[in-house]
Amino acid sequence: MLLQDLNQKIINCNHCQLSTIRKHAVIGQGNSSSDMMLIGQSPGKVEDESNSLFVGPSGQIIDKLLVFAxxxxxxxxxxxxxxxxxxxxxxxSHNEIRECSNYLDREIEIVDPRFIVPLGFHSTRYILGKYGLEKPDKNNFHKLFGKKIQLKGIIIYPLRHPTALFFNPSMGGIMKKNYSYLNIFLKT
Ligand code: SF4
Structure with missing residues (x-):
């Protein structure tokens, strides 16, 4: 399947109740030939209205982290x-993740990245399950962020979601350090 065909399915999707409240189903963006895929959780209000990915408050933070990196x-x-x-x-919900992750699975097949970078709890939890990896309990989950998980053919590198900085600005230092490895990985 081509990415543009998949995106058309996403744009027209009504497989879960979120289709009734959205303005836009926001498709993936960026370089589909890249070795690296970053996976956020879901669009926010600004993303839903503008039909763009990471353009709201979390987008401003991720852009700063990427510039730093x-x-x-x-x-x-x-x-x-x-x-x-x-x-x-x-x-x-479990149902929303089950329905919508089918699209993410197809995106991963099509883009075929070497580095999969889930951002935050839900994306990381899904990716760990997808690749048959043990999921830590909630209290220990944070220990995964910034840890490289090497599998056959791919590397999973979970990072804190940029919105984590809203709730805990003191994490800025560790997040900058963890995000800075994205550039190092891309150059390998
Ligand atoms: S399955 Fe995904 S794309 Fe389809 S309506 Fe639900 S959230 Fe939107």
Missing amino acids: GVTRDDIYLTNLIKCILPKSRRP
């Missing part, structure tokens, strides 16, 4: 686990 959006492919906005920023 020396990586441009053209160097990477960006997408989300859930393609439609979640009401009141609630967590995605």
